[in-house]
Amino acid sequence: MSRGRLVLQEPGEACVNTLAGEHMLLRPDEDSEMLAVLAWLRPHDVAGLYTGAIANAVDYVLDGPRTGRYDLLGADVHPGEKASVGAKLEYEVLRTFGLPKKPPLDTLIGGVPVDIKATVGSNWSIPAEAHCQLCICTQIQLAKNRHRSWLVRAHRSWLYRGAGNRDGKRGLAAHARDHWSVPLYDWTPLPVNxxxxxxxxxxxxxxxxxxxxxxxxxxxxxxxxxxxxxxxxxxxxxxxxxxxxxxxxxxxxxxxxxxxxxxxxxxxxxxxxxxxxxxxxxxxxxxxxxxxxxxxxxx
Missing domain, CATH: 1.10.10.10 (Winged helix-like DNA-binding domain superfamily/Winged helix DNA-binding domain)
Known part of the structure; x- marks a missing residue:
């Protein structure tokens, strides 16, 4: 299946990854590790816990008690600071869910390595060590004060290299996100300052x-x-x-x-x-x- 310059292999076909080796692309309901992570998350209010974690990450970046800033979309907030919300969110999620910081990815959920990614744009930067691994991918729309998340196995066959990106990070194809991932929750409001x-x-x-x-x-x-x-x-x-x-x-x-x-x-x-x-x-x-x-x- 062609998506621009990326030809997507589908579940049932082989993914060729120089780090993980050749392996089969699986549907979510065939992926035992994905099912284990979903089972661990099921008793939790994932949307509510993520809402609080994102709000804390935004407050941390704005640093209102020192700067007087209150709006991440304000002219006094540098674009790099907006992007840093995702990095801070990783630690807020670990704290909120009581998860350990555990290499080689960000954490272990149900005994399975999982990377935690977030974007305030439209796509995520998946690093080489997370290719073909499970990722929780969160999209934050600041202008609409809302967020949503998926659990996806970021197969290299479903990733594309962003323009000018030389460090191995790749974006996730929207078709793979929409068809071969599991939504953890739909659009959920963020608190309005x-x-x-x-x-x-x-x-x-x-x-x-x-x-x-x-x-x-x-x-x-x-x-x-x-x-x-x-x-x-x-x-x-x-x-x-x-x-x-x-x-x-x-x-x-x-x-x-x-x-x-x-x-x-x-x-x-x-x-x-x-x-x-x-x-x-x-x-x-x-x-x-x-x-x-x-x-x-x-x-």
Whole structure:
């Protein structure tokens, strides 16, 4: 089967790989190692765990508490930094799933070597050591805030050499991905950083050097009324300043004068009050709500 310059062998035909030797191309349901990995993953919320891992990788690259950056698509983020999300994601996935770092690939899942790959583009760079090996391939669409993943055996017969690539890395043919891999989950939303919901004028005011933190936190909660604010947003708005979490707590009375109640998920009674409004607060989440006179004095 021809796909541009690449002629794809199909399951049942031979794959010729100078590293692994000649071997048969198998369908996913014939591949015992692939079935073992799928069996290990089956009890896990793979989509949910990957969502958290990707969000952590993005936060790491943006480094909001030091840089004040909050949008990976922002003009202040270098293309190389966007690409580095995939490298960081590998370690986040291992941590999230409790998997070991184990050569020759990235890890062992169900006793089977697996490489973990991710792209913020349309294809992956499969290194020579992962040719004909099992790979979890994740595609992240930043502009649409979503992601999806497949488990695929990256047979060399299904890979093509990218233009100018001299280090043995190859991309996976889309036909092989779509027909001879196993989707782990379909498109799944990524969390939206609430700061991206601000207008440019609002963002400029909230992230300005002046006035002080409490005034800027007050504006942020007012602009983002009803939006769950994770801890990472608080530390981003307070980038480079001392104790931004304490400063955020200090705006409670300012907000109450405007009819807003500030809730922090650290406190059970405040989580319960948010839940009464059909809002789930994590332990490090915040929100400013109009609660019709109901207030919590905790914190």
């Amino acid at each position: 609430p700061l991206t919901l601000l207008t440019p004028e609002q963002a400029g005011r909230v992230l300005a050097e002046t006035p002080g933190q409490e005034q800027r936190f007050t504006m942020m909660f007012q602009f983002l009324e009803g939006q769950v604010i994770p801890r990472s947003v608080i530390t981003t708005v307070g980038a480079g300043k001392r104790d931004p979490l304490r400063r955020a707590r200090g705006v409670r009375e300012r907000l109450e004068r405007g009819g807003l109640t500030l809730l922090c998920g650290k406190f059970p009674e405040q989580r319960d009050l948010a839940a009464a409004h059909k809002i789930t607060l994590g332990l490090e989440d915040w929100i400013a709500l109009r609660t019709d006179g109901e207030h919590s004095n905790a914190g």
